[in-house]
Amino acid sequence: MHAPALRSKIVRSLFHTHMNAPRFQGKVALVTGGNSGIGLAVARALADEGARVVVAGRNAETVAAVAAGIGKAALGVAADAGRLDGIDRIVAATREFGGGRLDVLFANAGVATYGPIASISEAKWDELMGVNLKGVYFTVQKSLTLMGQGGAIVLNASVAASKGDPGGSLYAASKAGVRSLGRSLGAELVGRGIRVNVVSPGPIETPIFKRAGMSAEAEANLKSAWTERNPMKRFGTPDEVAAAVLFLASDAASYMTGVELLVDGGRGSF
């Protein structure tokens, strides 16, 4: 083969190798709420890109089904990520599965409750904050026992963290807290070589709305109102959020920490 032809073949094969190099090969990831919606898309995408993934969620059946669907590269853990004993179990299982290492944490488990302030009981407040804010905080705290230099944490907040929306006060306050954690924990962990970033999705097509306890009619009304006011006039998909989460968790984002990446069809910006 002539030298130029050989050179271009080598360049092509290097390029090809680079393009196909799995970004998370050899890495261990933990996805809370990995058995549904956005977390499920992220767990699958991480596994597709070479990671070994711990999928944590409450529903033992869907956790097991998702882990089995991914195969040997996944471990399912059924536990409540809003309780410290549940988080302890998730982290202990991750320690064993990952041989004591954790490279990527996607703290994603969350619930939604909507309603005017008068309708929010203390029990609803405690339940939602317990999962969305306290759960995220202690999931990070306990996961850090496994994470070293080069670790990447992505927190799932929401565009709701920075928008006022009637009926959204409780949910939005929890997500504003999560967004804030990205800044403070990012600052606290930068010296340990651990990056903390936040993804803030806009409306994404997942089961979360059905589970928010509203009637089918209220859900349909909310969805059409949110579609109409979204600059892109549609809901996003879990895969569109997963693309951003994997970017933040990857070495491509090596100079990024404390940021919030909106995946929201423009809702939070205009």
Ligand SMILES: NC(=O)c1ccc[n+]([C@@H]2O[C@H](COP(=O)([O-])OP(=O)(O)OC[C@H]3O[C@@H](n4cnc5c(N)ncnc54)[C@H](OP(=O)(O)O)[C@@H]3O)[C@@H](O)[C@H]2O)c1
């Ligand atoms: N969909 C949207 O429009 C949207 C927009 C912005 C932000 N988000 C955020 O994205 C995250 C994922 O929501 P999603 O839309 O994908 O909804 P989803 O399909 O309902 O998923 C929520 C996930 O969180 C898990 N989870 C909830 N409470 C838990 C607990 N106490 N312990 C362990 N796991 C728990 C659920 O597990 P089980 O199924 O086992 O209960 C499920 O896997 C949430 O934090 C949500 O606030 C969603």
